[in-house]
Amino acid sequence: MADIKRIGVLTGGGDAPGLNAVIRAVVKAAFSSGIEVLGIEDSFDGLIEPGRSRVLRPADVTGILRLGGTILGTKNSGNPLAYPFPTPEGDVDYSARVIENFHLLGLGAMIVIGGDGTLAIAHEFSKKGIPVVGVPKTIDNDLFGTVNCFGFDTAVDFATDAIDRLHTTAEAHHRVMVVEVMGRYAGWIALHAGVAGGADVILIPEIPFDLNNVAVRLKERELWGARFSIVVVAEGAAPIGGKVSVIAEGDPATAERLGGLSARVAHDLGKLTNKETRYVVLGHLQRGGTPTSFDRVLATRFGGKAIECVVQGDFDKMVALRSPDIVTVPLAEIVGKQRRVPLDSDVIRTARALGISFGDHAPDGN
Numbered sequence: 001m002a003d004i005k006r007i008g009v010l011t012g013g014g015d016a017p018g019l020n021a022v023i024r025a026v027v028k029a030a031f032s033s034g035i036e037v038l039g040i041e042d043s044f045d046g047l048i049e050p051g052r053s054r055v056l057r058p059a060d061v062t063g064i065l066r067l068g069g070t071i072l073g074t075k076n077s078g079n080p081l082a083y084p085f086p087t088p089e090g091d092v093d094y095s096a097r098v099i100e101n102f103h104l105l106g107l108g109a110m111i112v113i114g115g116d117g118t119l120a121i122a123h124e125f126s127k128k129g130i131p132v133v134g135v136p137k138t139i140d141n142d143l144f145g146t147v148n149c150f151g152f153d154t155a156v157d158f159a160t161d162a163i164d165r166l167h168t169t170a171e172a173h174h175r176v177m178v179v180e181v182m183g184r185y186a187g188w189i190a191l192h193a194g195v196a197g198g199a200d201v202i203l204i205p206e207i208p209f210d211l212n213n214v215a216v217r218l219k220e221r222e223l224w225g226a227r228f229s230i231v232v233v234a235e236g237a238a239p240i241g242g243k244v245s246v247i248a249e250g251d252p253a254t255a256e257r258l259g260g261l262s263a264r265v266a267h268d269l270g271k272l273t274n275k276e277t278r279y280v281v282l283g284h285l286q287r288g289g290t291p292t293s294f295d296r297v298l299a300t301r302f303g304g305k306a307i308e309c310v311v312q313g314d315f316d317k318m319v320a321l322r323s324p325d326i327v328t329v330p331l332a333e334i335v336g337k338q339r340r341v342p343l344d345s346d347v348i349r350t351a352r353a354l355g356i357s358f359g360d361h362a363p364d365g366n
């Protein structure tokens with residue numbers, strides 16, 4: 001058991017629906033255990049610059065369960081370990097400032113809610129002596145060590161609704177509609193929204209595609225009498241032997257930004273099939289709005305478990321879903337790894353059995 005009276009909580013990386021639900025659970029569960037919570041603003045920036053933190057009491061988090069975004073603010077660029085920080089004694093990296101402020105604020109531990117980048121930083125601070133508990137967050141669902149991250153279900157729900165809406169207009173105009181979803185280098189959102197929305201083609205990063213195969217599939221549908229088709233593309237998918245579509249290059253502190261594949265796919269499929277095609281990029285709409293009930297419950301369970309870890313002195317861990325349980329996993333085991341869609345997953349097998357094309361071979365091979 002750890003005798004900790006005050007902890008900090010921060011949110012880092014891109015926002016995901018459910019962040020506020022975790023903050024709320026952390027604050028309320030900590031209060032029940034006699035622990036005060038300091039909300040740190042804008043990821044680790046709130047520990048670099050003074051005055052960017054505030055005490056959170058249960059009254060401060062009432063009513064935020066259903067809110068998207070994060071009341072603490074977040075950042076998905078910058079890394080306190082990556083840049084030198086000038087002081088009269090010479091350059092130090094920001095980590096020294098973070099550690100100094102952690103102690104000045106009287107904190108005994110940090111709860112860090114974030115994705116792979118943020119949790120990797122948290123693990124480094126853990127090695128430097130800050131007791132840390134990580135909470136996995138990302139709509140991409142690509143974090144190693146947990147079956148689900150909160151935010152994913154909400155993103156899939158939104159994308160499914162969008163596909164439902166596109167079905168009616170695609171059918172009315174006999175068009176091919178191409179829908180681009182997020183997910184970085186993993187195809188979880190595309191696969192699940194595609195299956196839930198009844199897509200005809202799903203292109204994911206794990207399976208390089210050839211649009212000639214996709215065109216064969218779309219023409220085959222035409223022969224059946226289906227005069228429209230829905231193609232879901234993950235932003236990180238790429239043609240066989242080709243590259244992912246990048247909007248902006250990355251640097252050591254900021255990830256590259258993916259996007260633009262749907263425009264190319266729509267253009268090329270139009271030429272190959274001679275059908276009218278349109279594309280839609282769902283973009284950040286997938287990260288907005290109110291979390292689903294699944295994400296609210298998962299986020300709440302993660303927050304509660306994180307406080308159990310603090311009370312028990314179980315640090316340098318990430319809370320995780322190993323259905324049906326919430327468990328802890330050493331941060332060292334998950335940093336630098338990515339959970340991608342397994343090619344032999346039953347979802348892929350079933351999708352293929354239903355005739356959904358992944359563009360890797362012509363329908364005859366399905």
Ligand code: F6P
Pocket residue numbers: 014076138139140182183184235257258287
């Ligand atoms: O990791 C979450 C995510 O939404 C990815 O799916 C997407 O590629 C990226 O963040 C977008 O980042 P930004 O908010 O910087 O545009």
